[in-house]
Amino acid sequence: MRVIIKNDSNDCSTWVAGYIAYSIKKAKPSAKKPFVLGLPTGSTPLGVYKELIKLYQNKKISFEHVVTFNMDEYVGLSPEDKNSYHYFMHENFFKFININPKNIYILNGLTKDYAKECEDYEKAIKAYGGIDLMLGGIGSDGHIAFNEPFSSFASRTRIKTLAPSTIKDNSRFFDNDISKVPTQALTIGIGTIMDSKEVIIMATGENKAEAIRATIEEPINHKCPASILQTHRYGIIVCDEGAIKKLSSPTIQYFKGTENRL
């Protein structure tokens, strides 16, 4: 795995946006063979979306032939709900770029048939030949998408009950009221993430330091879902100085030294 260490979240965002732009351009996407991008919500990727919008406005990148699959959506929230991930994506990213609305895939949290919704999502990803680049954040408990600790490493898109720690972390978006946070979400699985050709996990701030330590330095364990990234052929973790606070000095020296030589 590659670990990129940057000073702060702004530098992380610039690096990740640059990497996404480079990957899209390198693929030379077309209507027949679009670039397939997996996308997260939450606080961490906001800076990446801002940078990508700038790159688009400066004509450095086009999303004409990009297809996106979002990682997850809360159960029970409509796309118009300000806390839904449909709303988040539209307001923070999609409305500013030239993506074709038909190329945007987000799970429907209002579906009456969760199993079918999730199965159709997996089929749609497959129909495009899989996800080229998956971007994700990480929960303070090590979750990726809404795959909470002890999720199966083989899991596919499905309904999940959120861990109490995730509900507490996310209550900041719901007037700090835990009772307002949905308790379930539809989420792509760990298997879905691992099938992506490349995976970037971003972590910023000290509250992610323990999850990053477990992901990078502990043996693979379902207690920390992100640790499965150790087995991905093209896994990249991008973190700031806060998120590496619990890594050992030799680990930090190794990755800083390696990346500086590139």
Ligand code: PGA
């Ligand atoms: P955050 O969430 O970016 O809001 O910290 C990350 C996650 O839960 O995956």
